Amino acid sequence: MKRKILALVSILLLFITFVHPKIGNAQSMKSYLVGFNNIVNESLISKHGGNVKEKYKSIPVVSAYLTDQAVQSLANDPNVSYIEEDAQVHSLGQEVPWGVPHIHADDVNQLGGTGSGVNIAVMDSGIDYTHQDLNVVGGATFVNGTLSYIDEYGHGTFVAGIVSALNNDLGVVGVASEANLYSIRVLDKYGNGNFSDVISGIEWAISNNIDIINMSFGSNIGSKSLKKAIDKAYNEGILMVAAVGNDGYSKKGNVNYPAKYKYVMGIGAIDQNNIIADFSSNGKEVDLVAPGVLVNSTYINGYAILNGTSMAAPYVTGVASLLMQLNPELSNIAIEEILNQSAEPLGDTDLYGNGLINALNAYQYSQNNVNKFK
Incomplete structure (x- = not known):
């Protein structure tokens, strides 16, 4: 019996030895x-x-x-x-537009900064809330003859994507991908609007606990009524960011309203080489510059690449929301100071203001000066 068992074991060992090389080849x-x-x-x-x-x-x-x-x-x-x-x-998936790493927003994203819980109003031509790359949680329209805050022009949808396109393996990703987007429609399907509608939009923002208003539009003419509405919103704790305009260089300065107002951050546009865009308006009211040339973002039914100070302003809006999320105790006044103090100086302040917005510098500055802003 033992001999049979030993013989069987020997056969099995020979079998294992025989098949092993084939397993290795496979x-x-x-x-x-x-x-x-x-x-x-x-x-x-x-x-x-x-x-x-x-x-x-x-x-x-x-x-x-x-x-x-x-x-x-x-x-x-x-x-x-x-x-x-x-x-x-592999899936080509989601693109990170050049502006996001250029201002080090991706570095703050890795630290947990996503804009989560921050309410951002894109005051514009509306937002395409059916877009798969955008999460619009509410809004209102103040354009005569419209019933919805959906975008019929494309501009507002583009701005919204820069601020907060979703991090979802589709299209592009925004600076603050988890912020709450609100569409305040004040521009019609041709991109035109009135001060009266903008004032109504600001009042809506005040009543609906908006933290930041992005205004990527402008006018060469001011308004006492608009200024009063902006002052009120500022005193209510809302941070306001606006494009300085696309009128090119002027010796006298030509920053548009509402960016020209004291309580609004005026944003100019630079290219990938940190050179001021030839279309970017200038003047002492320029606070910061941000990417505004060949910017890729969401658009009605898809995506587009556009130029303009309208594209630069939402980069600053997005960074501001990252700071608000990571430092909930910061006021709109503190956020504005942090963004200005932490910017990268680029030269002539009439062109570049305090310099290029830098998300990582801003975050570190806020952390290093916590007691100052309490």
Whole structure:
């Protein structure tokens, strides 16, 4: 009996020793695409120890698992045209627009800054709230003849994406991907609006606990009534950010309203080389600059690349929301000071203001001066 058992064990050991090398060969196999000159010869693959995965109908090619030795042998066969690795493809997915890392917003995102819980109103032509890359939680329209705050022009949707396009493997990602977006529609389907509608929008923002208002529009004419509404919103704790305008350089300065008002942060546009955009308005009311050339963002039914100070302002709005989330005790006054003090100086203050918005500098400045802003 013992002899039978020992014999059986010996047979099993021999079996294991025999099959082990084949197991090793299978593990070393890789996936390849084998192209034949004319007619596919599957048996040739098997002859060299390969396993055919699929034979294609429209082209003389098979996908197969091959060892390194099989690849060498098949490469020398006159019937084989070529052998190439079955390389992987991957989803192109979401793009990070150049402006996000340029202002170090991505660094603050990695620290947990996403704008979560911050209420941002994009006061503009509305927002396409059906867009898969945007999460619009509410809003209102003040444009005569409209019933919805949906965007019919595209501008507001573009601005909204810069602020808060979702981090969802689609399209683009915004500076503050988890902020609460509100659409306050004050511009019609042609991009035009009135001061009266803007004032109504500001009042709505005050009544609906908005933290930041982004205003990527402007006028060469001021308004006493608009200034009063802005002053009121500022005193209610709302941070207001606006584009300085696209009128180009002027010796006298030409910052548009509402960016020209004291309690509104006026934002100019730079390119990827930190050079002021030739269209960016200038003057002593410029507070900061941000990316505004060849910016990629959401648009009605898709995405677009645009230029303008309208594109620069929402970068600052997004960074401000990151600070608000990470430092909930900070007031709008404190946020404005932090952003201005932590900017990267770029030169002439009439062109660049205090410099380029820098999210990481701003966060570190706020952390290093906690007692100052209590």
